[in-house]
Amino acid sequence: MRKISLLFILLFTSLFTWSQDSNRILDRTGKEVNLQVIVDEAKVKPLLFFGELHDNAAGHQLEMKLLQELHKANSKQVILAMEMFEADVQFVIDEYFAGLINQKSFEQESRIWPNYKEDYKPMLEFARENQLKLVASNVPRRYANAVYHKGVNVLSDFPKSSQKWMVPLPLKVDTTLSTYREMSAMLPGHDASNMIYSQALKDATMAHFIVKSWKKGHVLLHVNGAYHSKNKEGIITFLPKKLQELTITINSIKEADFQKEDLNLADYTLVLK
Template identity: 20%
Template sequence: MNMHFSTRLALLLISILISGCMTSGRVAPEAPFERAADGRRIGFHEMLTDLRTSRVVFIGELHDNPSHHQLQLEIIKWLHRSGAKITVALEMFRAQNQGYLNMWINGDLGVLEFMNQYRNNWTLPWELYDSIFLYARNSGIPLLALNAPDNIMQKVYRQGFKALTQEEKRFLPPDVSCSVDKPYMNFIRRNFVWHSNDEATFIHFCEAQQLRNKFMAYTLSDYLDRNPDRVVVVVTGVGHAMRRGIPDELASIKPMQVKIVMPFLHELAAESLQKGDADYLTRM
C-alpha cells in the first residue's frame, strides 16, 4: 500500500468517525433555534430547509467555541447531502493562499503540510476546525479563502485606513473606502468588551474590521459570479457574519438571497444586536 493511498484511507476513516460522532445527538433536531423575525423556536431541520433556499449562508462563530464549529459542520453536511453544490468560504485563510486550499481538496497536500499552512494563516488551535477541513476534503467540497492580506490589516490596526499607500490599496477591492457607522462600532465595543481609553486605537480596530468585511464581500462576490451554480457557506466570526458585516457589503455589490445563523452572545453584545442582524439564533 503506497503512502498516498494510506493517507487518503486514514483521512476517510477519520471523517467517518467524525461523522458518526457529529450525528449522534450532539446537534439534535430539537436544538434550540430561534427565528429572529418572530422569536419562534424551531427545530434544526426546519431551519435547514429554509437555509437551502439561499445562495449564501453565513454561520457566525465565537472563534474559540467548539460547539459553534460543530454546528457549522452539521449545516455543511446537511446542505451537501441535500444535493446542493456547496463551497465553504473561510475567514481563517487569506485570499492570497487559495492555492493551498485547492491542493488540500485535490489531495495534493498532506495533513501535516496543510496544518502548517493553517497555522500560517490563523492562530487558534487546529482542532477547532479540523473536522470541517477533513469533511470538505473527503467530500470534494471546495474551500474558498476570504481574508485580506495580513500586512495591510496590521497597518490599519496600528495606524488606521488613511495610513495606507496607493500601492497597498492595489491589493484591496477597487475604490475601497472605510467608513464605520456608530451602531457597528457600538457592537464591536460591546462584543470585544473594549477596555482601552485610547479612542484612536479603537477606531483603527473598527476600520480594520470593516475593511475585512469589504474585502471578504468582494472576494465572495467575485467567486459567486464565476461559479453561478454554487451555494456558499461562510464560516466567520460573529462581527463579520452579522447583517451589518459582510452581508451588507455583499448586498451593496450584488443583491442576492442570504441567510444568517448567529449564536446568542453575552448580554452586553446582545444588547447591541438589531433584529435584522441574523435570521436565526442558537444557544449552542
C-alpha cells in the first residue's frame, strides 16, 4: 500500500512539473530567484508561510515542490501545517498517518476541501509516506461562522471542550492592520466588524497551533490563503515577536493583477500565469 501511494505521488509530480518559464518567483527587489534560494533561507528563518490562490494549479505544484525540497534539505525535521484542515480533525489525521484507519475513512471524516484530491492530497500523502508531522491549524469553521453571525463575544459561551480547538480567549485583535481595514472597507458597518473578528479568529488559531507544533531545529511550512499572511499580517501578527523574526512569506498573485508595489507584500512573490 505504501508503495502504491508513493507511486501516485511520483506520477503526479512528473505529470505536473512546475515551470519557471511561465511562472516567476521574485524577491522584494523584483529579482527573479529559484526555489533553492528560499530553501537556503529557511536554514535561518524556519517558519515559512505559503500564501496561495486556492484555485491556481501552478501554485499548488510549487507548494508540493517546496515541501519536497525542504524535506531533501532537512530530512524528517520538516513539519507541514495547513489551513485546509481544522484543529478538531487532528486526531483523524494522526490515525491515518499511523495506519489505524484507511484512506477512505480519513477523507470522509476530515472535512476535505472540494479541490483536495487534485491540489492537497499529493502534499498530505508525501508527508505521510515520509513520516512528517501534519498539523491541522485552522479553527473549526462553525466557530468562525458563529462569530460572523453573532459577534466575537459568542466565543465565551462555548464550553471549555470546544474552546480547546481555538486560540485561548479573549481574542485580542488589532483592527487597524491593513488587511483588516481592507476588509472593513468592503463591508462597512456592523457586518464588517464581525467579519474581521471571524477572520482574526482563524488567523489567531492558526498561529496558536503553529506555535504549539513547531520545535527548534525544525522547518515548518504553513499553507494558507494569501490573505492570511500577506504584508506579514494575519497569522503572523499573532505569533510571538521572536518567532515573527523567523518567518519567510510567499505571496501569490496572477500576472494580470501584478503591480510592482505588490513586491512589498511578502519576502517572495509568486507571479502566476
